[in-house]
Amino acid sequence: VLGVLFTIPLFVPVVIASFAMITFLVNHGLVSTILYRLGIRVFPALVYNATGIVLTEVWTTLPFAVLILGAGLQAVDDALIESARDVGAGPLCTFAAVILPLNFTSTMINVTLLFIAVFGSFTMPYLVGGNAPQMLGVAMANYLIQYLRRTESVTIAVVAFAIAALVGAVYVRSVGRRERLA
Amino acid sequence: VSAAPPAALPARAPWYWAVGGMRRALGWAAFILGPLLTLLLWAFAGSWLFPNLLPEFSLRWWAYVPGNADVGKAIRMSFLSAPVATLLSAVLCIPAAYAFARLEFPAGGCCCSRSSPQTPSRRSGCTSALPRCSTA
Numbered sequence: 001v002l003g004v005l006f007t008i009p010l011f012v013p014v015v016i017a018s019f020a021m022i023t024f025l026v027n028h029g030l031v032s033t034i035l036y037r038l039g040i041r042v043f044p045a046l047v048y049n050a051t052g053i054v055l056t057e058v059w060t061t062l063p064f065a066v067l068i069l070g071a072g073l074q075a076v077d078d079a080l081i082e083s084a085r086d087v088g089a090g091p092l093c094t095f096a097a098v099i100l101p102l103n104f105t106s107t108m109i110n111v112t113l114l115f116i117a118v119f120g121s122f123t124m125p126y127l128v129g130g131n132a133p134q135m136l137g138v139a140m141a142n143y144l145i146q147y148l149r150r151t152e153s154v155t156i157a158v159v160a161f162a163i164a165a166l167v168g169a170v171y172v173r174s175v176g177r178r179e180r181l182a
Numbered sequence: 183v184s185a186a187p188p189a190a191l192p193a194r195a196p197w198y199w200a201v202g203g204m205r206r207a208l209g210w211a212a213f214i215l216g217p218l219l220t221l222l223l224w225a226f227a228g229s230w231l232f233p234n235l236l237p238e239f240s241l242r243w244w245a246y247v248p249g250n251a252d253v254g255k256a257i258r259m260s261f262l263s264a265p266v267a268t269l270l271s272a273v274l275c276i277p278a279a280y281a282f283a284r285l286e287f288p289a290g291g292c293c294c295s296r297s298s299p300q301t302p303s304r305r306s307g308c309t310s311a312l313p314r315c316s317t318a
Contacts (some may be wrong), residue, residue, distance in 0.1 A: 002207055008214055020217035023224055028232040030220045036233055059217065 003070070010063035018127035021056040022047050052128040053135065057118050064117075065110050072106025073099070108174035116164045116171075136160045 009017060024030050025046040032043040046052055076099055084094045100107065122137035129135060134142070136156060143153035224230065228240025247253050 002210070005211055005214055008218070012218065016221070017217070020221040024217035024220040030216065030223075033233065033235055037235060059214070062214070 003066075006066040007063045009060055012060075014060055014121075014123045015127070017060050018056055018124050021052065021059060021128060025052060025055065047128055048130045050130075050133070052130075053125050056124050056128045057121065060124065061114050061117065065114060068106050068110045069103070072103045076102045105174050109171060112167050112171035112174065115167050119164060119167075120160065 012020070022029070026032070026048075027043050027045065031046075035043060044051075046055065080098050080102070081094055084098045089097065120137055121135070122141065125135035126138050126141070129138060137160075140153050140156045140160070143149045143156060223237055225243065226239050226241065227237030228242055230237030
């Protein structure tokens with residue numbers, strides 16, 4: 001049941017997810033209403049700033065991460081984890097010494113692909129983000145459409161692409177590593 | 183929340199189920215379903231002022247949306263472009279995917295590294311085209 005729960009954001013378009021997150025987390029939204037009813041009158045600003053962007057990005061990228069990492073984690077042998085526990089490793093140590101190395105490829109795929117997706121996202125930071133420090137996608141669109149400074153926006157685009165391509169190279173290398181080990 | 187796993191795990195449960203607890207599961211459920219639930223409530227709201235836990239329910243907007251010509255046009259546009267894009271992507275990508283999966287050619291991504299570095303690659307030009315793939 002929980003597995004199905006984690007795939008739900010996959011079927012929600014980003015625009016709708018952004019609106020849902022805004023209505024959920026604004027200072028007159030559902031969360032703050034419930035906290036207000038519980039007697040907590042101080043509510044931090046959770047949307048229209050970096051916090052909102054991070055929360056909504058986590059929400060939208062959750063299914064991808066769960067599917068990729070879950071597939072990788074299911075391949076980890078239970079016996080290895082139990083033996084690590086038998087020799088006295090705590091949960092954290094087991095994770096660092098056994099699970100993470102065995103799951104390295106899917107972790108790298110996850111990190112790189114999600115980084116590129118979040119790095120280049122536009123809709124979500126445009127709707128949930130604030131006015132002053134904007135993410136690269138929104139800044140690019142502003143330079144192109146609002147300020148009518150085409151060259152600046154194109155230069156930003158090239159810089160963004162260079163960073164994404166660098167991460168993409170890491171992705172290609174990790175995928176190649178997996179196929180070599182397979 | 184301390185993540186100490188119980189000493190004896192149920193035989194069938196995957197190991198990572200023991201890491202999270204019921205409380206954590208409920209937290210995730212609230213985080214994932216909460217925004218969608220809020221949106222659902224707003225769709226049926228006539229007005230929803232701040233300290234109220236529930237809105238004043240109304241179907242006003244459900245009568246408004248189907249009657250709006252712009253919404254109809256937008257829906258038609260979406261139903262036109264989505265299947266066409268999906269079909270086009272399938273038509274273009276199935277041959278490409280077939281080529282990557284079945285045929286052997288130098289630029290096939292990093293797929294050429296399947297053979298071990300010691301054994302000479304059966305695929306011609308593979309090691310020369312992508313020298314990095316065959317090392318290590």
